[in-house]
Amino acid sequence: MLFPTFAFGLFFVVVFVLNWLTRPHPTVWRAVIFGSSIFFYGWWNWRFVILLLWAIGSNWFAGNKINSCRLRGAQDGVRAWTSIAIASDLTLLGVFKYYDFFAVELSNLLGMGNAVPILELTLPVGISFFTFQAMSYVIDLRRGVIEPMKFLDFAVYLSFFPQLVAGPIVRASEMAPQIAKRPDPRRVASAEAFHLILRGLFKKVVVSSWLASNLVDGVFADPQGHSSLDVLFGVYGYAIQIYADFSGYTDIAIGVALLLGFRFPINFDRPYSALSLRDFWRRWHITLSSWLRDYLYIPLGGNRGQNSDMYRNLLITMLLGGLWHGSTWNFVIWGAIHGVALIIERSLPTERIHPVVRWALTFHVVCFAWIFFRADSVSAASDVLSAIIGSSGDAKVLNAGLIFLVLASIGVQFVTKSASARMGSWMNRRPVLIQGIAFGMGLVVIDTFGPEGIAPFIYFQF
Amino acid sequence: MEKMTNAESESNRDRRRNGQGSPAGKVLVAGLAGLAVALFLNSSALLADATRQPDGTGRSVALAVWRPIESVASSLGLTWPRATVERLLGRSEVEQAITLLLEKIEVVATSEKDDRVTSSVQEEQEPREVPGEELRRSLKPNWDADNPFQLWVTGDSMVRFFGDTLVSLAETSTMVQATSEPVLSSGLSRPDFFDWPTRLAEIMTKHDPDAVVIILGGNDAQNIRAGDGEWLERFNEAWLAEYRRRIGTVMDLVTSDADRVLLWVGQPPMREEGFDQRMQLLNNLYQVEAAERDRVQYVDLRGLFTDSSGNYSRYLPDSAGKLVDVRLTDGVHLSHWGGQWLSALLLRELRRSPNVDELWVR
Structure with a gap:
C-alpha cells in the first residue's frame, strides 16, 4: 500500500479511529495495531507476511533466550542465541536479496553459464528495514541495554506500518517506552503531523516525480544523446530526486506515526548543506548510518587502534552499507566511493579549506557516488561520466524551470532549522479545523502539480 | 459548569498554542473535513482517474462514488480552481x-x-x-x-x-x-x-x-x-x-x-x-x-x-x-x-x- 493513494487514506482513517478508541485497552490496542500492520503489508503480497511473522517469532524467541542466559551468566548461551538470531535474519536477507547476485558472479567466475542455479525470487518489500530492526533488538538484549519485550509489544514494534517498508530504522529502545506508555488522546500533534505529511507528499509527488520524468530518467537512459550540461544537471537532479523521494517518505511516515501518538527519530537533516562527508552521514539516512556505526563500525574497532585500523573499519562499514542497498556492483562501488572519500577526508587537514570549497567538494563527491547508485550497471555509470566530460549530444531537456528547481532545491538545504520550524508552527497556531482544511487544500495543490500515476518510492526496493 | 468548560477550553487553546496538540476526536473531524475539501476540489481528476481504470467492480464502485461528488462539486463551482491551474499549466x-x-x-x-x-x-x-x-x-x-x-x-x-x-x-x-x-x-x-x-x-x-x-x-x-x-x-x-x-x-x-x-x-x-x-x-x-x-x-x-x-x-x-x-x-x-x-x-x-x-x- 503506497502512502499517496486513496486506499491508504481510507485505511488510515479506520486505523486512526481504532487506535484511539482501543488505546485504554492495551492488549486490544496491540492486537489492532499488529493486525493493521499485517493488513498493510499483506496488501502488497500476502505470501510475504509469513516472512515478517517468522522474523517476529524467531527474534522474539531468541531475545528471550538471550536475556535468560544473560541473567544466569551463561555467556556461551548468550553468544549462541545471538548468533542464531542474526544468522536467521541474515539468511532471510541472503536468500531473497543477495543469493542471485552471488550465484551469477560465481557462475561467471567459473565461466560455466548457469553453473549455479538462480532463484529469481521477488524481493519482499522492506525486508532490509525490518531485519535490521530485529538484529538491533537481539544485539541490544545481548548488551543488556534493553529489557526483553512482550510478544505483542515486539510484534507491534517490528511490524508497525508507518515505518515497516522504508524506515526510519527505529530501535527497540525508542519504541518500547512508547508502546508501553499510553499517549494523551487530548494532545495529538496534528499540526506537526499535517505539516510533515504535506511536506513529504510535495517532495515525493511534485519534486521527485517531476525531476524523474523531465530530467533524470532521460539523461540516465541515454547520456550520450544529451549535452554535457544536460547530463551534469541530470546527476544533480538525481541527487535532489532521491533526497526528495526518501526524505519525503520519511516525513510522511513520521507524520502518520505522530497522528497515532508515536514519535520517530528524524532521518534527514538537510544533507546537501554538509561541509564534509562525515557531516553528510550525520544528516543522510541518519537511522541507517547510526545503525551501521553502533552495530558494525564500533564492534569492528571503530576509531580505536592505529589509523590504518580505523580506515579499514570505515571501508568495511561503507562497503557493507552499500551492499545493504542492493545486490549489484554499483552499490558496492557507491559504498567504496564514500568509504575512500571518508578516509581521504580524515587523513587530510580539510578544516583549513574554505567552507564554500569544502561544501562544493562534498556535494560533488556525493553526486559522483549517486551516478553509480542510479545507473543500471557499471558501464552505464561510465557512460554518464564520459558524457559529463565530453558529450557530443545536443541539449535536449534542460530549461530555465529545471535549472531553477535543481538550484532552489539545493538552496533550500541551507534554510535554517528554525526557519523550517517557523513554517510548521504557523499551522500549529491555527484551530484544528483550519489545520484540517489547509491540509485538504494542500493535497489538492500537490495532486494538481504532480504527474499522473505515482511511482513507488525508491527505497521500497531496499 | 460553564466556567469549567471555559477554563478547559482556554487550557486546550493554551496547549495548542504551545504546540501540545489537539484532542483525537477533533483531529479526526478536522482530517475528515480536510479530506472532504480535497475530494470536492479534486473531484474532476478523481472521476477522470476512475474512468480510466480497467473495467470491473473497482471501476464501477469508483464511478458510483465519484460521479455524484463531481456533479455536486461542479454545480457548486468547486472544480474551477483546479481546472484554472491546469489551463495555466497548458494541460487542457x-x-x-x-x-x-x-x-x-x-x-x-x-x-x-x-x-x-x-x-x-x-x-x-x-x-x-x-x-x-x-x-x-x-x-x-x-x-x-x-x-x-x-x-x-x-x-x-x-x-x-x-x-x-x-x-x-x-x-x-x-x-x-x-x-x-x-x-x-x-x-x-x-x-x-x-x-x-x-x-x-x-x-x-x-x-x-x-x-x-x-x-x-x-x-x-x-x-x-x-x-x-x-x-x-x-x-x-x-x-x-x-x-x-x-x-x-x-x-x-x-x-x-x-x-x-x-x-x-x-x-x-x-x-x-x-x-x-x-x-x-x-x-x-x-x-x-x-x-x-x-x-x-x-x-x-x-x-x-x-x-x-x-x-x-x-x-x-x-x-x-x-x-x-x-x-x-x-x-x-x-x-x-x-x-x-x-x-x-x-x-x-x-x-x-x-x-x-x-x-x-x-
Missing part, C-alpha cells in the same frame, strides 16, 4: 488538441473497416505492391545528412528501456534522425486514456518517418469498450475481433505511405506465468495481422529473452557466455543490458534492407 490545451484530432480521425473512420485512415492517402497515391521479403527495398535510397532517414520509436513504457539506446545506435550514422516517444500505461485497449491512432496520425502527418518501431500490449489484457459503448470481456470472440481491428488500424495507418515500414515488436516473455500467457496471446494477434500486410514486420522477442529451455530468465548469457541481467526486478521491463540487446536486434532488422543498410556503411 493538449487535451483540446487531442479531442480535435480525434474528431478528425472519426470523420475519416466512418467509412469502411481498415482502409478508413488510408483512404485519403490512396486517393493521392496508388500504394505499390511490395512482396513481403522485398519490402524495404522499396524505400527511397536518397538519404543524406540534410535529408536524413527518419526513425520513430514509440509505444508503451517498454520504450523507456530501449528507445533512447536505439536512437543512439541509429544516430551513429549522420544520415539518420531518430526519435523515441514512450507513453506510459498506454495501449490499444483504452483509447479513453491515450488514443494511439490519433497520435500516430499526427506523427505520420507532421514528421513523415521512413521507419516506425512500435511496441504495445503490456497494458492491453483488459476489457475494452466497443464503438457502441458495450464493454467486451477480455479475450472473448468479440474482444479478439475488436482488438485485431485496432491492431490493423494502427498498422494500416503507419504504412499508409508506401515508402514507410513498420517494425511491430512483440512482448518479451514475462516472469509471471498468467501474464506471460496473456502476452503470448496478444503476440499471436500482432503476428497474424503483420503477416497480412506487406510493409509490416513482426519482431519476435521470445528467442532473445528466453533461456536454453525456452523460459523467462532475468539472467541470460551474452555472446561471451557471461551472465548478465537483461530484465528488471519487476519481471516485465528490460534492464540496461536488455535494452541494448533489443536495440541491436531492431537495428539489425532495419539494416536487412540493402538501401537502409548503406546508411551505416557509407
Whole structure:
C-alpha cells in the first residue's frame, strides 16, 4: 500500500479511529495495531507476511533466550542465541536479496553459464528495514541495554506500518517506552503531523516525480544523446530526486506515526548543506548510518587502534552499507566511493579549506557516488561520466524551470532549522479545523502539480 | 459548569498554542473535513482517474462514488480552481488538441473497416505492391545528412528501456534522425486514456518517418469498450475481433505511405506465468495481422529473452557466455543490458534492407 493513494487514506482513517478508541485497552490496542500492520503489508503480497511473522517469532524467541542466559551468566548461551538470531535474519536477507547476485558472479567466475542455479525470487518489500530492526533488538538484549519485550509489544514494534517498508530504522529502545506508555488522546500533534505529511507528499509527488520524468530518467537512459550540461544537471537532479523521494517518505511516515501518538527519530537533516562527508552521514539516512556505526563500525574497532585500523573499519562499514542497498556492483562501488572519500577526508587537514570549497567538494563527491547508485550497471555509470566530460549530444531537456528547481532545491538545504520550524508552527497556531482544511487544500495543490500515476518510492526496493 | 468548560477550553487553546496538540476526536473531524475539501476540489481528476481504470467492480464502485461528488462539486463551482491551474499549466490545451484530432480521425473512420485512415492517402497515391521479403527495398535510397532517414520509436513504457539506446545506435550514422516517444500505461485497449491512432496520425502527418518501431500490449489484457459503448470481456470472440481491428488500424495507418515500414515488436516473455500467457496471446494477434500486410514486420522477442529451455530468465548469457541481467526486478521491463540487446536486434532488422543498410556503411 503506497502512502499517496486513496486506499491508504481510507485505511488510515479506520486505523486512526481504532487506535484511539482501543488505546485504554492495551492488549486490544496491540492486537489492532499488529493486525493493521499485517493488513498493510499483506496488501502488497500476502505470501510475504509469513516472512515478517517468522522474523517476529524467531527474534522474539531468541531475545528471550538471550536475556535468560544473560541473567544466569551463561555467556556461551548468550553468544549462541545471538548468533542464531542474526544468522536467521541474515539468511532471510541472503536468500531473497543477495543469493542471485552471488550465484551469477560465481557462475561467471567459473565461466560455466548457469553453473549455479538462480532463484529469481521477488524481493519482499522492506525486508532490509525490518531485519535490521530485529538484529538491533537481539544485539541490544545481548548488551543488556534493553529489557526483553512482550510478544505483542515486539510484534507491534517490528511490524508497525508507518515505518515497516522504508524506515526510519527505529530501535527497540525508542519504541518500547512508547508502546508501553499510553499517549494523551487530548494532545495529538496534528499540526506537526499535517505539516510533515504535506511536506513529504510535495517532495515525493511534485519534486521527485517531476525531476524523474523531465530530467533524470532521460539523461540516465541515454547520456550520450544529451549535452554535457544536460547530463551534469541530470546527476544533480538525481541527487535532489532521491533526497526528495526518501526524505519525503520519511516525513510522511513520521507524520502518520505522530497522528497515532508515536514519535520517530528524524532521518534527514538537510544533507546537501554538509561541509564534509562525515557531516553528510550525520544528516543522510541518519537511522541507517547510526545503525551501521553502533552495530558494525564500533564492534569492528571503530576509531580505536592505529589509523590504518580505523580506515579499514570505515571501508568495511561503507562497503557493507552499500551492499545493504542492493545486490549489484554499483552499490558496492557507491559504498567504496564514500568509504575512500571518508578516509581521504580524515587523513587530510580539510578544516583549513574554505567552507564554500569544502561544501562544493562534498556535494560533488556525493553526486559522483549517486551516478553509480542510479545507473543500471557499471558501464552505464561510465557512460554518464564520459558524457559529463565530453558529450557530443545536443541539449535536449534542460530549461530555465529545471535549472531553477535543481538550484532552489539545493538552496533550500541551507534554510535554517528554525526557519523550517517557523513554517510548521504557523499551522500549529491555527484551530484544528483550519489545520484540517489547509491540509485538504494542500493535497489538492500537490495532486494538481504532480504527474499522473505515482511511482513507488525508491527505497521500497531496499 | 460553564466556567469549567471555559477554563478547559482556554487550557486546550493554551496547549495548542504551545504546540501540545489537539484532542483525537477533533483531529479526526478536522482530517475528515480536510479530506472532504480535497475530494470536492479534486473531484474532476478523481472521476477522470476512475474512468480510466480497467473495467470491473473497482471501476464501477469508483464511478458510483465519484460521479455524484463531481456533479455536486461542479454545480457548486468547486472544480474551477483546479481546472484554472491546469489551463495555466497548458494541460487542457493538449487535451483540446487531442479531442480535435480525434474528431478528425472519426470523420475519416466512418467509412469502411481498415482502409478508413488510408483512404485519403490512396486517393493521392496508388500504394505499390511490395512482396513481403522485398519490402524495404522499396524505400527511397536518397538519404543524406540534410535529408536524413527518419526513425520513430514509440509505444508503451517498454520504450523507456530501449528507445533512447536505439536512437543512439541509429544516430551513429549522420544520415539518420531518430526519435523515441514512450507513453506510459498506454495501449490499444483504452483509447479513453491515450488514443494511439490519433497520435500516430499526427506523427505520420507532421514528421513523415521512413521507419516506425512500435511496441504495445503490456497494458492491453483488459476489457475494452466497443464503438457502441458495450464493454467486451477480455479475450472473448468479440474482444479478439475488436482488438485485431485496432491492431490493423494502427498498422494500416503507419504504412499508409508506401515508402514507410513498420517494425511491430512483440512482448518479451514475462516472469509471471498468467501474464506471460496473456502476452503470448496478444503476440499471436500482432503476428497474424503483420503477416497480412506487406510493409509490416513482426519482431519476435521470445528467442532473445528466453533461456536454453525456452523460459523467462532475468539472467541470460551474452555472446561471451557471461551472465548478465537483461530484465528488471519487476519481471516485465528490460534492464540496461536488455535494452541494448533489443536495440541491436531492431537495428539489425532495419539494416536487412540493402538501401537502409548503406546508411551505416557509407
